[in-house]
C-alpha cells in the first residue's frame with residue numbers, strides 16, 4: 001500500500017540521516033581529541049613550479065589527519081565539520097605553526113622559497129590569526145616574504161570590506177596573499193581592481209575542463225583570467241595540472257606557473273627535501 005511504501009521511505013531517509021549525523025559526531029569527537037595533542041596532524045607540501053622548466057618557485061602546505069584507525073581523513077571532510085563546530089581557528093593556528101617549522105627546515109636545507117598555508121573560512125577576519133602571524137614571524141625571525149596565506153575567492157569577496165584591509169596589512173608586512181580557487185567566486189570588477197592580493201590561483205576545475213572535447217568555454221575563461229591577472233598585476237598560478245596537453249595550453253595562454261600531479265604531488269617534508277635535492281642541478 002501507499003502508506004506502507006511511505007513508511008519504508010521515511011525509515012530509509014531517517015537511517016541515512018542518522019548515519020550521517022553519527023559519522024559527523026565520530027569525526028568531531030575524534031577531532032577534539034586529536035587537536036588536544038596535535039600529534040595526528042601533519043603537513044604535506046606541494047611544489048609550485050615554472051610551467052616551462054619545472055623549477056620550484058614555492059610550496060603549498062596541505063593538512064593531513066591520521067585517524068585512530070590509521071586512515072587519512074581528507075581536509076575536504078574534516079575542515080567543514082571543524083568550521084561548523086568552532087574549531088577552525090585552532091586548526092589554522094596549528095597549521096600556521098607547522099608551516100613556520102617547515103619554512104625553517106627548508107631554509108636550513110638551503111631552499112629559501114615561500115610556503116603558503118590555507119586559512120579556513122572566517123579565520124582571516126579573526127584578530128587572533130593576524131596577531132599570531134605577526135608574532136610567529138617575529139619570534140621565529142623568519143623573513144615575512146617566505147610566508148603566504150591562501151584565502152578562497154569566495155571568502156575574500158563575501159566579507160570584502162572587512163577582509164580586504166586585513167589582507168592589505170598582511171601584504172604591507174611582506175606576507176604573500178593568494179586568492180585560491182579563483183574563477184569560482186563572484187568578485188565584482190571593482191572589487192578585483194582593489195583586491196589586496198599578490199597572486200591569484202586559477203581553480204583546477206578550469207584546468208580540468210581544458211581536457212574536454214568541447215573546451216572552448218574553458219579556454220575563454222582561462223584566457224580572460226590570464227589577461228585579468230596581467231592588467232591588475234597579480235602573479236598567476238594554475239592549479240591541478242595533470243597532463244602535458246593542459247601544460248601546453250596554459251603556456252600558450254600566458255601562464256607561467258602551476259601546481260599539479262604532472263609536476264609533483266603533495267609530500268611530507270623529508271620527501272620534499274629529497275625531491276628538491278634531486279631536482280637541483
Ligand code: C2E
Nearest residue numbers: 062063075076079095118119120240241242259260261266
Ligand atoms: P586547495 O587549497 O585548493 O588545494 C588544492 C587541492 O588539490 C589539494 O587537495 C591538492 O592535494 C589537490 N591537488 C593538487 N594537484 C592536483 C592535481 O593535479 N589534480 C587533482 N585532482 N588534485 C590536485 P587536498 O590536500 O585534499 O585539499 C583540499 C582542500 O582542503 C584545499 O583546496 C583547501 O581548501 C582545504 N585544505 C587543505 N589543507 C588545509 C588547511 O591546512 N587548512 C584549511 N583551512 N583548509 C585546508
Ligand code: MG
Nearest residue numbers: 060118150180
Ligand atoms: Mg590552497
Ligand code: MG
Nearest residue numbers: 180181203239
Ligand atoms: Mg585551490
Ligand code: MG
Nearest residue numbers: 180181203204
Ligand atoms: Mg580547492
